[in-house]
Amino acid sequence: MNTLPNAVGVGFKPDHFGAIRQDPGPVGFLEVHAENYMGAGGLPHAQLTSLRADFALSVHGVGLSIGGSRPVNAAHLARLRTLCDRYEPASFSEHLAWSSHGTDYLNDLLPLPYTDETLALVCNHVDAVQTALGRQMLLENPSTYVTFVQSTMPEVAFLKAVADRTGCGLLLDVNNVFVSCVNHRLDPRAWLADFPMNHVGEIHLGGHAEEELPSGPLLIDAHGTPVADPVWALYAEVVARAGPLPTLVEWDNDVPAWPVLRAEAARANAILQDAILQGGGLGRVRVS
Structure with missing residues (x-):
């Protein structure tokens, strides 16, 4: 599978189509x-x-229910x-x-x-998805509001074990990390x-x-407001440690005018470019 460029992307919204065509700013993928x-x-x-002709594309699923008790829906x-x-x-x-x-x-x-x-x-569900698609998938860490007394391992260890067993990559959502840790006082x-930054294919x-x-x-x-300052700080620390990684700015609710979202992408790009100039990274292995 191709990998995303070490650039900043945004979640595409149809209302932004014309504006992206006229002035994409620093956006390198959608x-x-x-x-x-x-x-x-x-x-x-x-x-x-039309956009696929000029931009790399990331497809993000919300309906596979990877953690559901039943097999992944075949249809x-x-x-x-x-x-x-269709879009590769x-x-x-x-x-x-x-x-x-x-x-x-x-x-x-x-x-x-x-x-x-x-x-x-x-792991069984991830294997089924990767086999059916003929490609690697990235698994995103969740934002959580409760924990379970039944849990026997930390979330990070769980994600690493899934990646090690299945060969999937990981999608590191820094906002989700901040949300979950604040909620659970971590x-x-x-x-x-x-x-395990060596498994990360996208942020x-x-x-x-x-x-x-x-x-x-x-x-x-x-996903209805700008990225918060503590999340920006964590992101800068992540890319300083792990090196530049494809980074997406999500804004799915109360979607702003394109210049506002483009400005968020520009802020992410400035941090990413600084990581590139500083040559950050600890021997990270790219997923493939």
Whole structure:
């Protein structure tokens, strides 16, 4: 599989099509949600075909329910294979989460207990996806709001074990790290210090919302605001340590005008370019 360029990307929104064509700024790749492009044609595919001629493409899934108790939905996987064959994206990713119960699909990405049983289940599903698609997938660390007393291993160890067993890559969402660590009163720098950067094929950045509860702050991975300053700081530390990595700015709700999103991409690009100039990295092995 091709890899994304060590550049900054944004999540493509149809309202931005004309503006991207006129002034993409520092944007080097675009990401789309797979489920929005599973129809046969129409304006969505016309726009994506046009953009694919000039930009690398990342496809991000939200509907495979990798952590679900049932096998991966074969019909959904077939539609995903058709989409990937059509556009030959440089990257395909999904979430470490479950979003289905029986035949019902939920509008959320729900957390998992980190146990040997869950590990075997997730690895089987990742293997099934990679075999069906004929390509490597990246698995994204979740934003979480609860933990499970049944868990027997830390989240980082769980993700590393999945990557080691299946050969999948990892998508490091820095905002998700910050959200989860604040919610569970953990140190995000300690979390990141243990993360297997050699498996990382893409980084995500996004905004979050905050509520103040009697027990302290609760962060929500809302993707409707600019990237917060603490997340920018963590991102700069990640690329200084691991070297430059393809970086996506997500903004999915209350989507702003293109100049606002382009400015977020420019801020990420400045940090990425500094990492390139400084020659950061600890012998990171790129996924393939």
